[in-house]
Every structure is written in structure tokens, then in C-alpha cells.
Amino acid sequence: MSWTAEQMCQRAAREVLDGYCVGLGYGVAPRVLQRVEAGRQFWWIDGMHVARPCQGGDRPPRQAGEVRLTPMEGLQLVRGGRLDLLFIRAEQVSEQGDLVMTDATGADIDRLAAARRVVVLMQHCRPDGSARIVAQCEGPLLGAGVVSRIITELGVIDVTPRGLLLVELAAGVSLGEISGRTGVALMLMLDDLPGRRNVADAATPG
Structure with a gap:
């Protein structure tokens, strides 16, 4: 078993905290924001850099007020370091947090460079079964060392200085x-995994 696309969106929505300014990369479904906890207030900067105040629990997320920032104001917000969280797709992610994405937009590049926290949403493996989470990315990088967290249908993985x-x-x-379908060893938070002790260990890829 694994998470469905809907369950991945629900898990991703838990990353949005009250007062956050959130961006969605190209191809990330807006329903991620539709699954944010009811009553939670946040800003959504769309692909045109228009910033909208939103409220969790609404489907689709609605404006919580009449205020809306223009594309120029939204871009200034992004480049000013106010983007708390960016959800983005990836073709590959390395253990250093490098990211490859072949169909990124200019808005993706702007927001990726400015976001305080980047969460990748993707399928764990390519259609041919090869790993998307690897020791070193193949191809040109969209960002180096930018990824904080990876959410796939198999689970949640954090990028840390140790791996x-x-x-x-x-x-x-x-x-x-999950270790057999990941192209690099995983460290474990065993206290968070059912029936395991509060110690660190490593799982090597199959």
C-alpha cells in the first residue's frame, strides 16, 4: 500500500502554518491548499505572483478578505524573503537537497531562490522503476541545496546536513x-516508526 494523490495532498497541507506565505510550483495541484486545516489563515502567491489571503477549510481556498496584492507587489514579497513555504515538483532530488526539474517556469525559479522552506511533492520512482531520490542528480540543477523535505506516496523524508x-x-x-526504492541510504527516526526504539540507524538502498 501507499498514499494516494489525495492523501499526499492532505499530508502536504499539514506543512502550512498559520500566517504562512505559500507558493505552488508549476504542476502542483491547488487542492494541497484546499486541504489546509479549517480556520488557518495564510497567503497564497500564485504563478502570476498575485498574492491572496486564504483560509483553510475552503474548497477552493477563498479570499479571507478583499485585499489582494498585485503581481509586482507579490514579486517584491517573494524577492524580499517573505515566502515561507514553496511546494514544487521534481524529476530528481539528491541527498544534498539539489533539485532537477525540466519544465520549470520563471516564477518557479524566482520562488525557489527566495523560499525559506522548499517541500518537494513527487512520485518516489520514475515510470521505469529507477530512483528519483539519489546520491547525485543527473542533468542541470534547478536549485542546489534548496530542498528541505520530500513527500512521496511512500513517506516523508527530510534533507539534513548528515543525509x-x-x-x-x-x-x-x-x-x-522505501529503502529499496530510494537510491541512497536513509537515516531513521526510529521513535517515529511503529514498534521501534528511539535510536538512530541507517537503511541502505536495495
Whole structure:
């Protein structure tokens, strides 16, 4: 078993905190924001840099007020370092947090460079079964060392100075499955995994 696309959106929505300024990269479904906890207030900067105040629990997310920032004001917000969280897709992510994305837009590049925290949403493997999470990315990088967290259908992985840290498994996914489909060793937070002690260990890829 693994998370469905809907469950991945629900898990991603938990990353949005009250008062956050949030961006969605090209191809990331807006329903991520539609799954934000009810009543939670946040700003959404869309692909045209228009910033809208939103409220969790609305489908689709609605304006919480009449205020709306223009594209120029939204761009200034991004470049001024006010973008708290960016959700983005990726073709590959390395253990250093490097990111490859072949169809990025100019807005993606602006926001990726400015975001305080970058969360990648993607399928764990390519259609041919090869790993998307690797020791070193192949091809030109969209960003170097920019990724904070990876959410796939198999679980949640953090990028840390020591390497990749597995922090959550999707329901029904085993440690062997996720390590076998990851192209680099994973460190484990065993206190967060069912039935395991509060110690650190490593799982090597299959």
C-alpha cells in the first residue's frame, strides 16, 4: 500500500502554518491548499505572483478578505524573503537537497531562490522503476541545496546536513520497501516508526 494523490495532498497541507506565505510550483495541484486545516489563515502567491489571503477549510481556498496584492507587489514579497513555504515538483532530488526539474517556469525559479522552506511533492520512482531520490542528480540543477523535505506516496523524508532522514512512512509501506526504492541510504527516526526504539540507524538502498 501507499498514499494516494489525495492523501499526499492532505499530508502536504499539514506543512502550512498559520500566517504562512505559500507558493505552488508549476504542476502542483491547488487542492494541497484546499486541504489546509479549517480556520488557518495564510497567503497564497500564485504563478502570476498575485498574492491572496486564504483560509483553510475552503474548497477552493477563498479570499479571507478583499485585499489582494498585485503581481509586482507579490514579486517584491517573494524577492524580499517573505515566502515561507514553496511546494514544487521534481524529476530528481539528491541527498544534498539539489533539485532537477525540466519544465520549470520563471516564477518557479524566482520562488525557489527566495523560499525559506522548499517541500518537494513527487512520485518516489520514475515510470521505469529507477530512483528519483539519489546520491547525485543527473542533468542541470534547478536549485542546489534548496530542498528541505520530500513527500512521496511512500513517506516523508527530510534533507539534513548528515543525509536523508526518514521521518514518516505511509500506511502499509515497509522500511524495506522505501529503502529499496530510494537510491541512497536513509537515516531513521526510529521513535517515529511503529514498534521501534528511539535510536538512530541507517537503511541502505536495495
